[in-house]
Amino acid sequence: MNSGLSEREFIIACSQRFSALLRGKKAFLLAASALLLVSCATTPPKSLVTPLPTVTPPPVKPALPSGAESVRGVWLTTVSRLDWPPVASVTASPASRIRQQQQALTEKLDNLKRLGINTVFFQVKPDGTALWRSKILPWSDTLTGRIGDDPGYDPLQFMLDEAHRRGMKVHAWFNPYRVSTNIKPGTVRELSNTLTLHPASVYVLHRDWIRTASDRFVLDPGIPDARDWITSIVAEVVSHYQVDGVQFDDYFYTETARSALDDNATFRHYGQGFASKADWRRHNTQLLIEQVSRTIKQIRPEVAFGVSPAGVWRNLSHDPAGSDTRGAAAYDEAYADTRRWVQMGLLDYIAPQLYWPFARQAARYDVLARWWADVVRPTPVRLYIGVALYKVGEPSKSEPDWAIQGGVPELKKQLDLNDALPQISGTILFREGYLNQPQTQEAVSYLQQRWGHAGG
Known part of the structure; x- marks a missing residue:
């Protein structure tokens, strides 16, 4: 992806907003260095771009209700049929297709239950398609091979019925802006x-809304x-389904240098x-989060709303409130000011994707987990x-640590840290299909030992 601001644009923007503090790049670096020197102070460093809001955050759920169990979750992906439904089911007869897809889903839920997964x-x-009976979106072609074809049952309702029967929660996961892969x-x-x-598809109903980015509509x-x-x-x-939560993934503004969003x-x-x-762009993304959050709470206040962004908000080299990392930043590349959303209380939960080991110096797992724990601490x-x-x-x-002893030592360190930090309320695995891969079986056995007894 392209970075959000060029260095020159960033300096100009900062200078306009904080002229008393910043006078170009040199002053920015001096300010960052000064804040680093006092990093051991009790007051966290203030961001140069997103100061704490002065408004009182709206009430949201407590971090983890007393006596509630931590989330032991997994993402179950349907795009390109990565986890479900089975590819072979798509070309089967309607009756066989329904039977294969429902059986595959119940088998997955049984397996997840054994592992101790609760969400x-x-x-x-x-x-731009749906896996529920929608009056806004056409049926997903992942189910039948063709957009708009009725699969003969409602996959979301089936998932809710089967998961709830097993004592598991379901969050409906949306990719908000993607129309096609x-x-x-x-x-x-x-689509036409x-x-x-x-x-019909939004592609034909609102062609003026459609752009090309990352070789996708x-x-x-x-x-x-x-x-x-x-x-x-x-x-x-x-309004129509008893979902326990709603989640947006990290695809807000998505583009590459070769395929930018015009x-x-x-x-x-x-x-x-x-x-x-x-x-x-960041303003636009925040407006969506605000309005979705408000809408969910108006309809069913008990439904949790969360976002799963890229793990790095901003790097310390760009912002004294950022993490000591050197990774692609959500603020600069997806135009998602995720830290501010937390500060404003727009979310019930945030689930950053920390997809690196402890030894990855550019984005250490423990550095980012502790950084995010500090972000949510006062909220x-x-x-x-x-x-x-x-x-x-x-x-x-x-x-290399992912391959040592089947990845179990690295996974254990990550889960141990998650359990040790009181601000962390759970872990989500990406993604379900990898629970069935040969290379993960040592880790899966470890997960069953660690989590299985908690699954009942």
């Missing part, structure tokens, strides 16, 4: 063919009507008053940590 983050909106001619043709369906986050449309989708699920016209139309397009927002199950047991030159 499933189920991907119900992998792109590619821009191939066949995909364009299939939905025009006669009810509902996406919605332009700067268009207010597009944000309203996303909010209406979440509202539909929360929102220049949108910025000219809606971006008046912003010092830079980057600031405006009621719960903190769950996303762990890289997909790396466990895999040889890696840059991260």
